[in-house]
Amino acid sequence: MQKPNIVVLGAGYGGMMTTVNLQKKLNTHDANITLVNKHDYHYQTTWLHENAAGTLHHDRTRIQIKDVLDFSRVNFVQDSVVSIDPKQKKVKLEDGELDYDYLVVGLGFESATFGIKGLEEHAFMINNINSARLIRDHIEYNFAQYNNYKEDRPELLTIIVGGAGFTGIEFVAELANRVPELCQEYDVDPSKVRVINVEAGPTALAGFDPELVEYAMNRLEEKGVEFRLGTMIKECSPEGILVEKDDEQETIKSNNVIWAAGVRGNSIVEESGFEVNRGRVPVRDDLRTPDYDDVFVVGDCAVLFNKETERPYPPTAQIATQMGSTVATNIKLLMNGAKELESFTPDLKGTVASLGHTDAIGVVFDDKKLFGRSASIMKKVIDNRYLMQLGGPALVLKKGKLDMYH
Ligand code: FAD
Ligand code: NAD
Known part of the structure; x- marks a missing residue:
């Protein structure tokens, strides 16, 4: 047979x-x-926001498929x-x-761009290794350009992130940590940089624990992130975005628009x-x-x-x-x-969102709330657990987040 x-x-x-x-x-x-x-690699989509911000190199995120699968048992077709x-x-x-x-x-x-004009053409998106690397390089290039113009061009240093779901929040958190490094590297005054998170709904992280959402927003605001809640992105152009709040429209100029508002x-x-x-x-x-x-x-x-x-x-x-x-x-x-056949029921162990390398928020084991360092350690434990399931201890040692306490 x-x-x-x-x-x-x-x-x-x-x-x-x-x-x-x-x-x-x-x-x-x-x-x-x-x-x-x-590609000949698998990538951890859950780390792409770090690659896009430049806080983690994309080689940490990609895993060669040949290192995980036995090619004498599986035909791999690239x-x-x-x-x-x-x-x-x-x-x-x-x-x-x-x-x-x-x-x-x-x-x-x-x-998902919901048919919003100009997004496909002018916004960046965190979808895979190549699109994440492009965002990192584009932002860095704009910082590099800034001091090479006679006139002030604030749009080069304005980063707009569309959507304050988990992707948007995790990404602005990485940016908040990356911006001081970029300022240092490219002789840019930090007060000139703006990171703006635009969210159509009345709150960030809709449906998540309100106390943890408040914690996250406070931490990010302390680091300079501006939130525009209840504000809908209506259009994107090479100049920036058109937003609407309470029937009032406004254009925000930016050369760095990253759309993270749905999949x-x-x-x-x-x-x-x-x-x-x-x-x-x-x-x-x-x-x-x-x-x-x-x-x-x-x-x-x-x-x-x-x-x-x-x-x-x-x-x-x-x-x-x-x-x-x-x-x-x-x-x-x-x-x-x-x-x-077997019926599938998800075994939900909780949700943890990172707020940079050493901070996070989460709800695990039904209702246990975590924030700060303990949530951050939990996030790394989850990431390492996945690597363990995929490729055993060798993969955890090679690609895992083992620097839990730094
Ligand atoms: P994906 O991870 O999307 O992978 C699809 C694969 O298919 C890729 O390897 C791609 O190269 C390949 N492929 C695509 N098109 C083609 C084609 N035409 N031909 C051949 N190959 C193709 N979820 C969590 O549970 N926890 C988190 O912390 C978390 N963090 C996230 C952070 C970010 C920044 C993002 C964007 C998402 C996050 N998510 C998280 C959601 C999670 O990443 C997705 O639900 C998950 O990646 C979906 O997995 P998947 O197997 O469907 O495919
Ligand atoms: P999402 O759909 O969860 O959030 C998108 C956000 O964008 C929403 O808050 C929405 O109101 C907003 N939005 C939509 N249109 C807008 C507009 N025109 N203007 C302004 N804001 C607008 O999408 P996501 O954050 O990319 O998450 C996708 C999936 O990945 C979700 O299931 C999420 O749970 C998962 N994820 C999980 C984690 C984690 O567990 N740590 C991290 C990232 C993503």
Whole structure:
């Protein structure tokens, strides 16, 4: 009998954990396992804001896939997925085509711009290693330019971050730490630099513990971050952004606009004809698509509803990682002819957001609030735990955040 082809698309949290678990659960004579990814590295999306601010080098964030997977058990294909044809069970790549018996879609997220004019063209976004590195270099270049003009050009030193969700807050926190270093390096007076966080809603981190939100905002304001709450970004242009608050419009000039105000599933999924909700497939409990028994979706390309609240679970690395483990189990069950598959229920351990290298806020184990150094240590423990799951102690030693107390 021919071995089934299992194809995993995307080496993000969901795709990597699916493949690592398949590699453990299946023998080489059971199936052909193929992982397709744009690059030969996996990256920790949860550290990209640090790469974008320049507080952590991107080489710490990327992990060579060959260092984690056994290439004698997994075929790795470095290529870009163009489209999926679930009826023909084929995946079109930029440089070829793959047939599958079981497919796992883990192509991750992209920024949602909600049709706001000019964002795609003029704003930067924290989406992957390349876009994060570009933000770091662009900001640094503007600092380098500043003293080379006769006239004052404050827009070079004005950094606007759209959105005060977790990404926006974590990013401005890194910027607040990076700006003093940049000022020193490029002979810039710190009082000339502005970091402005624009949020449409009435508060930062909507829905999070209000006491912790206040702590975070106070800490960031002390470091010079300006919050513009209840302020909607309406347009972006080469000059900056147009915002609206209480029916009043204002233009804020800036040469550094970073849009961190929402995500959606990779548009390849929608363009391939899968049923989607904000670009994300409303998966069944066993993580298969509503229409195809041989297609699983993991991570930010999937949306799963919490039955108690009837609201979608947020797209997080925590959930993507857990989905990878369930999908590997379910593929093995399907291969063994099982009729019933495992249902996925996220095991939510909490949420911790970093506020720079030594500060953070979080709620863990249902209702335990953490802030400051203890939250920061917890955040690093979470990051190291993921590396342990992915590649064991060697990967923790190589890429982990071991400098907990500095
Ligand atoms: P992703 O991590 O998005 O990876 C997708 C993979 O697919 C990438 O390797 C990419 O190269 C590849 N790919 C994409 N398109 C193609 C293509 N066409 N062809 C081939 N390969 C392709 N969540 C938390 O739980 N905790 C946190 O602390 C946290 N912090 C975050 C901080 C930031 C700055 C951001 C942006 C997000 C954060 N999140 C956090 C959310 C979390 O990162 C996402 O939910 C998670 O990355 C989703 O994982 P994923 O497996 O769906 O795919
Ligand atoms: P988000 O959707 O959570 O937040 C986006 C914010 O942008 C919202 O507050 C929204 O009101 C605001 N916004 C939207 N349109 C706007 C506009 N036109 N003008 C001004 N503000 C606008 O997105 P995110 O922060 O990128 O997070 C994405 C996912 O990643 C979430 O599930 C989040 O939980 C997860 N994440 C988790 C962590 C963590 O656990 N530490 C860190 C980062 C991201």
